Amino acid sequence: MKSASNNAPRAQPDRGARMSSPYENLPARAFWRSTVGRTDAAALAHLYSPKVELTRQTPLMTVGSCFARHIHQALTQDGWNILQGEDMRAHMPEKLCHQYGYNLFSARYGNIYTARQFRQLVAHALDGETAPSPVWQRDGRYFDALRPTVEPEGVDHPDDVRHARLEHLRAVKRVLQDAESIVLTLGLTECWMDVATGLALPTAPGHIAGDYDPAKVRFHNFTQSEVLADLRATRDLLRKAGIKARFVLTVSPVPLVATASGNHVGPASTYSKSVLRAACGELQAGDADFDYFPAFEIVSTPIADGPYIEQDGRQPSQQGIKTAVTCFALSHGEKGLSLKAENDVQQMPPRHDPTDAQCEQILLEAYHK
Amino acid sequence: MMRVAIIGNSHVGAYLLARGAIEVAFPSVSLSFFALPRHSFSSCIYDERGVLHACEAGHPKLPRQIDLSAQEAILMVGQSFALEGLARMMSEFDLLGGHSTGKTRSVSAPLVSAFLDHRVARYCHKLAEFLRNDARCVVAPAPYPAANAPGLDTGAAHCSQHPEAPRLLRLWQDTVSRHMTGLHYGLMVQPDELTDGPGFSPARYSRAANLPAGQAPTAADYTHMNAEYGFAHFDAFARHWLGILPAGHPHSPRKEHDHGLGPQ
Numbered sequence: 001m002k003s004a005s006n007n008a009p010r011a012q013p014d015r016g017a018r019m020s021s022p023y024e025n026l027p028a029r030a031f032w033r034s035t036v037g038r039t040d041a042a043a044l045a046h047l048y049s050p051k052v053e054l055t056r057q058t059p060l061m062t063v064g065s066c067f068a069r070h071i072h073q074a075l076t077q078d079g080w081n082i083l084q085g086e087d088m089r090a091h092m093p094e095k096l097c098h099q100y101g102y103n104l105f106s107a108r109y110g111n112i113y114t115a116r117q118f119r120q121l122v123a124h125a126l127d128g129e130t131a132p133s134p135v136w137q138r139d140g141r142y143f144d145a146l147r148p149t150v151e152p153e154g155v156d157h158p159d160d161v162r163h164a165r166l167e168h169l170r171a172v173k174r175v176l177q178d179a180e181s182i183v184l185t186l187g188l189t190e191c192w193m194d195v196a197t198g199l200a201l202p203t204a205p206g207h208i209a210g211d212y213d214p215a216k217v218r219f220h221n222f223t224q225s226e227v228l229a230d231l232r233a234t235r236d237l238l239r240k241a242g243i244k245a246r247f248v249l250t251v252s253p254v255p256l257v258a259t260a261s262g263n264h265v266g267p268a269s270t271y272s273k274s275v276l277r278a279a280c281g282e283l284q285a286g287d288a289d290f291d292y293f294p295a296f297e298i299v300s301t302p303i304a305d306g307p308y309i310e311q312d313g314r315q316p317s318q319q320g321i322k323t324a325v326t327c328f329a330l331s332h333g334e335k336g337l338s339l340k341a342e343n344d345v346q347q348m349p350p351r352h353d354p355t356d357a358q359c360e361q362i363l364l365e366a367y368h369k
Numbered sequence: 370m371m372r373v374a375i376i377g378n379s380h381v382g383a384y385l386l387a388r389g390a391i392e393v394a395f396p397s398v399s400l401s402f403f404a405l406p407r408h409s410f411s412s413c414i415y416d417e418r419g420v421l422h423a424c425e426a427g428h429p430k431l432p433r434q435i436d437l438s439a440q441e442a443i444l445m446v447g448q449s450f451a452l453e454g455l456a457r458m459m460s461e462f463d464l465l466g467g468h469s470t471g472k473t474r475s476v477s478a479p480l481v482s483a484f485l486d487h488r489v490a491r492y493c494h495k496l497a498e499f500l501r502n503d504a505r506c507v508v509a510p511a512p513y514p515a516a517n518a519p520g521l522d523t524g525a526a527h528c529s530q531h532p533e534a535p536r537l538l539r540l541w542q543d544t545v546s547r548h549m550t551g552l553h554y555g556l557m558v559q560p561d562e563l564t565d566g567p568g569f570s571p572a573r574y575s576r577a578a579n580l581p582a583g584q585a586p587t588a589a590d591y592t593h594m595n596a597e598y599g600f601a602h603f604d605a606f607a608r609h610w611l612g613i614l615p616a617g618h619p620h621s622p623r624k625e626h627d628h629g630l631g632p633q
Contacts, residue, residue, distance in 0.1 A: 091458045153477075155466065155477050155478075156465075156478070170473070
């Protein structure tokens, strides 16, 4: 026996109406086939949706791993207002500036690979006078363990290291105060920690200076939650000091040159980049102070006709950096990259010697005595 | 006659002022003079015939060319050897580990050394190209500012007045000597008797020492030297580089002046 309900007329599907889908009204950039591999202005402009508009006049601070150097240089050449707290270009050619750690980033801090290092730098800059300053030694010369590359030959005395560090931290503080956005490129999760001070070091002792002693340094591989905590703590330090700068995070596409994790360098590299990328994603999604700019994806994936990698499969190509910076500009509504010729930038600024005319007068007098 | 050209920049003036005294003391020497417009190597062309031309308009009263092919010796004076670059750096930075002058930034000694190495090498390279490594040429650095110069704010004075002047100038001099040994030119380092401590010239050699009463000296009068300096420097050059001694006794334009003969 059929129930009454079975006798009720069944609703017929409307064969003229379309099925709805959560993907149906998404923009083209949401679809791999319609956007990936394109490098035209429209496609590049949609690779990144900044929360806050920046212009070429916005004061920007650059900091981070070696990939940040490329970003710093490309943005500077493209006319962005990149702050420079320890400028040396008026005195030395670019190559020599770089050899001594000048003009690679917004100040002379050397490579900042980890979020912890940047947190330390900000803390020390805001409280410079009492900041710890570990010193390494090599052949009777002294090096700043927190930026050992900036003086390739070291200095005469540990006090000179501390003096130079204090000057540096004052410069960093000024840059932090002037910056509206901090373009921070995260490079690594692996790190060596100084046991005595608990400070994260940019490199293991024994490479540039210092001696490796397992009792004095320990290896640490940061987790995503630690990276998140460090980045948030950095923001909190800035806010507490009345500094309003926001963050534009990027992840370096340059793989690890070596790992101390015990794993193969390939998977270790993927772990590191994945942790950093995930931390950036979480902050971008849930914190108004943080943006993520996809330089990592532009250089290391096909999304903008890449990957753009050369030299042992590690270093980004110039074209990749150019594409990333063009994308950055277009996403902010600025015109695309118009890199100046490298020579233009390397040239020292012309100088006018006001004594020239006076000297000529002296010569004329001598001729006519 | 031995033909000697004195070329360079505004410091040629001291030798022009001393010309009469030099010609009396060194009768076998015939002098010619030439100053490069704007003190710049690029302002001149040294042609295949050995004639050095100003290739841009200088002051109409200054010579436009000099025939160097006819010279036995060439003394190129007033060369900075990038000392002004070091001076500019030291006007902005303290030397790490040295005396503080209260500047907010310091530079390390290795950086200064690398900087000088770069700048002096570049300077010497230009110098080598300029006269095509002509072995007749002896190059002399510019005189230091006068010891009695009041707080000069120009050029080498920043180095001379710096509390680390002895160290900095020794480093500069060593760098210049090292790079000049690679060239065919001679390098005439500043004779001791023409210096008054590191980085200074004796006050009596400055133009300021000879100005007429009532004429206030300018900064350039302390950085440019007078006839007495021109004579003394040429005398040292002639003895060492030309191998000739002054005729009779050493001749001083100062003594002539003091004996009522007036300026040369």
